[in-house]
Amino acid sequence: MAINLCVPKPQVSTTFLLYKFPDREDSHKFCKMGSEAEIVRKPRFLCLHGFRTSGEILKTQVHKWPESVLQKLDLVYLDAPFPSQGKSDVEGIFDPPYYEWFQFNKEFVEYTNFDECLAYIEDFMIKNGPFDGLLGFSQGAILSAGLPGLQATGVALTKVPKIKFLIIIGGAMFKSPSVAEKAYDSPIKCTSLHFLGKTDFLKEYGMELVKKCVDPVVIHHPKGHTIPRLDEKGLETMLSFVDKIQNMLLDK
Template sequence: MGSYTETVRKPRFLCLHGFRTSGEIIKKQLNKWPDSVLRKIDLVFADAPFPSQGKSEVEGIFDPPYYEWFQFNKEFTEYTNFDECLAYIEDLMIKQGPFDGLLGFSQGAILSAALPGLQAQGVALTKVAKIKFLIIIGGAKFRSPSMSDKAYASPIQCPSLHFLGETDYLKQYGMELLECCVDPVVIHHPKGHTIPRLDEKAAQTVETVLERIQKMLSEDEEES
């Protein structure tokens, strides 16, 4: 296995953290994953564009500062600063890319899952390469019709890996998101709305997905 990391370009993912957390926090959360998984993927961590506008759920667990990608109403049907958020992500992808995929948790997962569709519609990320892969942890669909019509106008074509928590309050919405995906792989875990530790079976599934992504990237590069 030693030669794997030396001879093969690892897939590169931009990580979008949860609401009122930070790039540093999602980095710590993902560091619970085993080395066998982490050494197969190149993760880039960024902070969302807006400082937290209220109390963070992770206060007392993780240190500030905390950030949010955009703001929303109680029903999660109206969004504020969303266009600024899209422009900010595109800028990140230009400056720190290229990226092969997106990994998102919570608000970052909802955003990540919508971006391939928005990109395909030409309303976001028009200056960067196509998003090829998704890793969605505790995700869901956007609930406003105007957003849904654009983000999920056609099925999400890129291969996607989804983590669904048994007691996650977003689980039902995460299941709805699966219906939009052409090629989803699902890992169920017993926890709630969190980035779970990986047991042996889950780690094996993630490694298999990453190896498959790697193979697809190698084939793409050979063709080009």
């Protein structure tokens, strides 16, 4: 029998308040009021961690990336609503507590507490937004990639601005038929960046997800189901993606 848990108050790891002051010669690109000191908000991402980990763990994993990337983004890390109901794969590597976004059966086609999870994320976004995009790893990546479609079909995030950007690491698609038919009713139009690991057990499913996206950017890496460090080529791709979404925000 499924156990319905009360949704606790959202817990938040460190938020990076990052802003950019334009150089003198570029001030016309940033300031419509004529002031060279105009503050420009950087792309703000809500970051959703993997199954039975935490926002603090995801923060540590993401910090494998160089400052040249991190300084360009405003990242907010949220703990999932439900305490881990079983053993975490990161025990002995990262300290508890551990959380999970929702529960599922062995075939991954039946979800428990999924609606509560969606409501929890939306409530946090209402109180702490606006957010420009979502960054997710593993279970958090599955959620992140599925939420734009659920938002478009009116299933989730109906009270917050449209998700514009995605950073998906070790992702896949929802397998629950009732959720998938709404999440992927149409192509995912968000500007998206996907990390695909050569030995990731979800690589095949991550590739299927990429095919559902309009004009996705992909970084291939030699590791498994992890958040990889960026090699020279990956860093170049990542910085290009970040610059692209920053310019998209400036054009509005």
